[in-house]
Amino acid sequence: MDQFVILCFAVVNSIALLALISLGLAIIFGMMRVINFAHGEFVMLGGYATVIANHAGVNLWLSMLVVAPMVVGMIGAVVELLIIRRLYGHLVTTMLATWGLSLFLIGAVTAVFGNTTMGVSAPLGNIPVGAYSIGAYQLLLIAITALLVVCSLLALHWTKYGLIARAAMQNSEMATTLGIDCDRVYAATFIIGAAISGLAGALLAPISGVLPHMGAAYVARAFVTVISGGGALITGFLSAATILGPVEALLSYFATPVVGQASLLLLAVIILRLFPTGVSSLWTGGR
Amino acid sequence: MNLSRRTFLRSSVAASASSLAGSLVGPASAASDTVTIASVYDLSGPFDVYGAPSNMCTEFAVKELNKAGGLLGKQIVLKAYDCQSDINKGPQYAQQAALRDRAVMAVGALTGAAREATRPVLRKYKVPYFYGSIYEGGACEQNIFCCNTEGNQQVVPLLEWSFKNLGKKLYYIASDYNAPRTFGAWNHVMAKREGGEVLADDYYPLDVTDFTAAIAKIQAAKPDFIHSCLVGGPSMSFYRQWAAAGMLKKIPIVSIIFGGGQEHEILAAEETNGIYAAYNYFQELDTPRNKAFLARFAETIGQNHAYINGEAIGGYNTVMLWAEAVKRANSFDRDAIMKAWESGITWEGPGGKMVTDGPTHHTTQDVRIIRVENRVWRLIATKEQIQPDSYGGRCDVFAHPNQTEFLMPQM
Incomplete structure (x- = not known):
């Protein structure tokens, strides 16, 4: 029984981690069709913002939940203004530009902070489960991820901004004729996406530490999750995470982590073969 | 955190300073009053956390030898290359060290992959390779001299x-x-x-x-x-x-x-x-010899140097064991150094007595079991004078002088 609880925890944790690192990317890619190769670096910058703020004496929760998303959101605003805005509609050029940005950010952070791991230790202690125990912080991480996903879903479907954003995404010309400033909507969306990526990095910092090139470990998994999810903005990547996460966790547990990682990728290939526009085409009708 | 950043900066400055020195001196000839040795440690990239402290220890060893009058009347010039955590840089810089700098000895290329890539180059130019990293064991050839622990x-x-x-x-x-x-x-x-x-x-x-x-x-x-x-x-x-x-x-x-x-x-x-x-070493080791070593180290390199761990000390031990071999051989020649090493040199280092071993080209040394508490290592047990592994007789440069392949342990 205890073992079952631990295993369930590993599975849910795996889903939550995929969802957490993909949410920012899903917003930027899903709404704007901008492929942001610097997504991993936004996550990394969020981690650094947290660790540096915390080492400078800022309360850990404040550093994670406020400082990191604000800092990365501001960086996102600058990036949007200097790069993304100029390249709307040029898919390949944006990919190249954000890839360059990713290399630049890795280089800049390495030059300033050095190529070593930094970190803060996980707060909250642990919770015993029979003979086992799990980190309380990781439970909180799952809860915050769930909260973030629910809030994004509500914001998109129940607020005026969500309505405008969806309108700009679906038909920007029509939205413009109705008096919506699409450029501002895009800018705001990019900033929010960046801030959420930064928050993801902040939340991950206590359990994984931060490194200049840590983004590489996340960006591929985030892309796999978002692309397998398909067109439906939130429900799409969430369902992909729910399919991919357990497979990776269970196979890492019962076989080896290499098998777990490989099956995640294999499963994504199978999903895209069966649903070329992602799993969410099942309920959005391939839109 | 500042520590590693400082180390990184310090080592890069040192690296550029010494490369400047190297280019001013030019190829060291037999007639000059200096002799060049080369280091190819990772001073940048993910392995700089291992390479930079090792290079720091190598620098200190060279400074200490020079302060004591150098070797055989010559001052030692350290040409420090940055391996950049890139396997390809190891052989590339080793070749430069051998041909352009006429280095009489090389240290570094600390990862297994870099070591295996660099080993043939140094062998070809007969530049003795003093390897200072902890490793799994099995590098048994005439031209390599392993100065840290093996598996x-x-x-x-x-x-x-x-x-x-x-x-x-x-x-x-x-x-x-x-x-x-x-x-x-x-x-x-x-x-x-x-x-x-x-x-x-x-x-x-x-x-x-x-x-x-x-x-x-x-x-x-x-x-x-x-x-x-x-x-x-x-x-x-x-x-x-x-x-x-x-x-x-x-x-x-x-x-x-x-x-x-x-x-x-x-x-x-x-x-x-x-x-x-x-x-075989940790900085807190409580012996008079280590205390004296650390005092000299702080005087030369500075009080706030990076922590010297069992990997980093290899940067010091390699140069000092090479110096002992040079003194005994009364020559910088590879073959003479090899003979001196094989005659069994006993040297007291910061980590205790080390004895060079002839057939394996490794060292007999003490190993300590340590435990960390609040970022400070404490001694738990000491195993004295552990001999290197002979790999059932396969690791023997006397019996197999031309052997170069990497040996796997026999289970």
């Missing part, structure tokens, strides 16, 4: 002690590449010898940062202790998550690599307290 000198005493003191059930968690797999093979040898049991061999890709499934797996297996050979920045997440799950106080961890990358300073104290390691 049997580190893993055997650590596991012997662990099976006696921590329990019989071992769980192995390691990064997935050659060296940890070779070290992993020792688990089974030692388990058989000590009547213990290896519950699992778990290998993780180097970029994994989520160890939740791993920790669940270990909890289910209920080992008496964990042997960890996790290497690199991402893998450090394991220690964070292990401590966050409250397991650090329940199941002890032993490691032959923990601390070599300054993990005990990078991670928080509550994430590392109680972890065991085994090295």
Whole structure:
């Protein structure tokens, strides 16, 4: 029984981690069709913002939940203004530009902070489960991820901004004729996406530490999750995470982590073969 | 945190300063009053956490020798190259060192892959290669002189002690590449010898940062202790998550690599307290000789130098053992140095007595089991004068003078 609880925890944790690192990317890619190769670096910058703020004496929760998303959101605003805005509609050029940005950010952070791991230790202690125990912080991480996903879903479907954003995404010309400033909507969306990526990095910092090139470990998994999810903005990547996460966790547990990682990728290939526009085409009708 | 940044800056400045010096001096000829040696440590990239402190120790050794009048009347010039955590840079700079700088000795290329790529180049130009890293063992050829511990000198005493003191059930968690797999093979040898049991061999890709499934797996297996050979920045997440799950106080961890990358300073104290390691040296070692060494070190390099761990000290020991061989040979010639080494040189280093071994080209040395508490290592047990592994007679440059292949341990 205890073992079952631990295993369930590993599975849910795996889903939550995929969802957490993909949410920012899903917003930027899903709404704007901008492929942001610097997504991993936004996550990394969020981690650094947290660790540096915390080492400078800022309360850990404040550093994670406020400082990191604000800092990365501001960086996102600058990036949007200097790069993304100029390249709307040029898919390949944006990919190249954000890839360059990713290399630049890795280089800049390495030059300033050095190529070593930094970190803060996980707060909250642990919770015993029979003979086992799990980190309380990781439970909180799952809860915050769930909260973030629910809030994004509500914001998109129940607020005026969500309505405008969806309108700009679906038909920007029509939205413009109705008096919506699409450029501002895009800018705001990019900033929010960046801030959420930064928050993801902040939340991950206590359990994984931060490194200049840590983004590489996340960006591929985030892309796999978002692309397998398909067109439906939130429900799409969430369902992909729910399919991919357990497979990776269970196979890492019962076989080896290499098998777990490989099956995640294999499963994504199978999903895209069966649903070329992602799993969410099942309920959005391939839109 | 500042420490590593400082180290990085200091070593890069040192590297550029010494390359400047090197270019001013030009190729050292036999008639000049200087002699050049080369180092190819990783001063940037993910391995700089190992390379920069090693290079710092090499610099100190050269300064100390020069202060004492140099070797055979010549001042030593250190040409420090940055291996950049890139395997290709090892052989490339080794070739430059041999041909352009006319280096009479080379150290560095610390990772197994870089070492194996660099070894043939130094062999070709007959530049003796003094290797200062801890490693799995098996590099047995005439041109290499291994001055740090090899597999049997580190893993055997650590596991012997662990099976006696921590329990019989071992769980192995390691990064997935050659060296940890070779070290992993020792688990089974030692388990058989000590009547213990290896519950699992778990290998993780180097970029994994989520160890939740791993920790669940270990909890289910209920080992008496964990042997960890996790290497690199991402893998450090394991220690964070292990401590966050409250397991650090329940199941002890032993490691032959923990601390070599300054993990005990990078991670928080509550994430590392109680972890065991085994090295031939640690900075807190309480002997008069080590105290004197550290005093001289602080005087020359500065008070706030990076922590000198069992990996970094190799940067010092290599140069000093080479110097002993040069003195005995009364020559910088490779073959003369080789003969001197093979005659069995005894040298007292900061980590205790070291004796060069003829047939294996390795060293007999002391190894210590240490335990970290609040970022400070404490001595638990000492194993004196452990001889290098002869690989059942296969590691013998007298019997096989032309042998160059990498040997695997016999199980």
